[in-house]
Every structure is written in structure tokens, then in C-alpha cells.
Amino acid sequence: MATYTEYPPKGYRVRMSTYWWLGKWPYLKFTLREISSVFVAWFVIETLLQINALIGGPAAYTEFQDFFRNPLVIALNVISLFFVVFHTFTWFNLAPKAMAVRMGGKRVPNILISGPNYAAWVVVSAVLAWLLLRG
Amino acid sequence: MAEQIAVEVTRFSPERDKTPSIQSFDVPLRKEWVVLDALNYIKDKVDGSLSFRWSCRMGVCGSCGMMVNGEPKLTCATFLTDYAPGPVRIEPLKNFPVMRDLIVEINDFLGKLSKVKPWIIRQKEKPVTEGEYLQTPEQLDTYKQFSMCINCLLCYAACPVYGLDPMFSGPAALALAQRYNMDSRDEGKEERMDILSQHDGIWGCTFVGECTQVCPKHVDPAGAIQQYKLTATQEWFKSFIMPKGAK
């Protein structure tokens, strides 16, 4: 016979598995998005190294270029590029969520907020590509 | 005999069991039945000791939230036939302590909810004789979405941040705080800011976004939290530019 307990037990708590993010695609996608920051940081470091080599003169710059011809570094850069592009897409898609812009009493549709971001991205990338590749 | 579906239900009795277990029941598979009907069938016809919460059967009271095949769902709004041929597994809401069978302890949420002061705060109440605080439909529109919350806690079950760090205020409490912040009649933004801008408040959120996906009322708690992060950041900058007097 069950008896009434005035102070009920605390209840059974299920501990979250360390691998919780593997079980479900949205969780995995979130984790990949967070990890992408490491690759963004790597590109920043790369740029700093490049500037440093530029300051160091032609010899330093040749050394820098040789380092980046290494297949391992190329592979790392390809993976980094994938993550940085992924990061950019997720970031732009999230922007309308954080910015609830209202005009004429109505919420501005998501595309009007993410759209200009994408457009600016394309334009800046095109200008950079033109600057770097025209020679 | 009519078609049947196997329903696997979590059983747990704090007096008897150390850990929860799964018990399977065969339930008629009827077109018009929701998962909650299956649970009520078991309770009425098979095992009266099965415990679970429900009340309105129409997605209003928010008490019938459970995990159905691993997804947080309102069991009164989830059709059994969607899981045919089965089996379908029904578990208590994730991230909360289980009290008995499918019932979880939600005091933690209730405490957090009252902490964000989800009511209209006025610096000075005006006398009743002066009438109501008026609001235009446009002003209502800015927060209406957030006011649709029924406290079903599906969003807490979907939130890994809450699962990993029980101190986190969580999606619904933060969305409801934002609901009052956006209300044109409210004057309590500053008061709430101190609570919300703490680490366990909005900054605990890493924008997984699943709370918004599972919300049966389209409240979009993830959106509410990000919008609030933006406001908090602006306020923080403002307090730099105008250190005195601001706030």
C-alpha cells in the first residue's frame, strides 16, 4: 500500500549524455556552427601571418608562400573555407531573428534583412576577387 | 479485432524503483485518437496506476507535454496514427526531474518565471477612476506572439543549454520577460534588465534554436532572446557613452 509522503523525494534526474549533440541533426548543426568559429579564427591568424611576412620583406614572404603550398595547409584551408562559408550562411540567416524591424506597423520580412547582408557579401567578395586576380 | 499499436510508456514509482523502466501496452489505433487518448485508454482499461498530467485536451492548458518518440510534444495535439505502425514511445519531458511515471517536477521553471517579473510594472499606478491604460493594435502586435505561451515547457525539454546548466533561465521565462518589456503599458524594463542580462539570463543562450522549432504556439523564444541580446548590448554601449544618468 502506498503511503502519503509529506516531503516527496526529489525525483529522478536523467543526466544528459556527453554525446547529446550527435543524436539529432539540429543539435549537430548547432555544434558545427559553434566549431566554425575555430576556423574563422584560423583565417584571421593566417591574415596576420601574411601581413607579418609582408613587413618582413621578400625573403620572409617567399617563406610564407612555401609554407602555404604544403598540401596539409591547403587541405586545412579548404576545410576552413567550408566552415567559414557555413558560418556566414548561418549568421546571415540568424540576423532577421535578432532584428525585429517594424515598418508601417508590420514586421519587415526576413528576406529584407538577410538579403542586403548576402548582397553586401557578394559585392565585397567580387571587389576583392577583382583586386587580387586582375594582375 | 481493430488495429492495435504498441505504446511504450515510462514507469517510475519513487517509493518502489531506483530508476525508471519501460512498459509496453497494446492500444487500439483509432484515426481520431491523439497520444493522450491512448494514455487515457491505458489508465481506464488496463492499468489505473499510470500517472500523467493533462487537462484541456485542446492545446490550451499546457500540461500534457511529454516526449513522443524522443520529441517534445503536446500529447493532446499529436495524432497516434502519425506513429503507425508503432511502437510509439512516451517518456516524461526531458531535462526535468521525474516524479512518477510521466509526471515531472516543474518548480524550477515556476521559480524562474516569477523572477523575471512577468507582469506589467508601473512606476506609479494611476487611479482606477482615470480608466485603463490604452494600447493601439500596432502596439499589441509587437509582443502578441510572445504572449501566446502556455507554459507547456516543450522548449525547456528541447534546450540543451538548460539540460546541461539547470541555472539557465530558459526559453519561455525569457520570452515572457520580453513580452512585458515590449508592452507599451509597461515601465519595468530596467528592473528586468538586471535579472535578464546576467550570465544565467539571455547570455546563457547559445542560439541552438530548437525551442522555437518545438513550440506549439509559435512563440519563437529563440527570437525573443536574440532580440533582447541586441537591446542589452545597445544599453551597454549607451552606458559607456553616458556613464552618468543613464539607466
Ligand code: SF4
Ligand atoms: S514558449 Fe512555446 S514551447 Fe515554451 S512553454 Fe511557451 S508555449 Fe510552450
Ligand code: FES
Ligand atoms: S491537455 Fe491541455 S494542452 Fe494538452
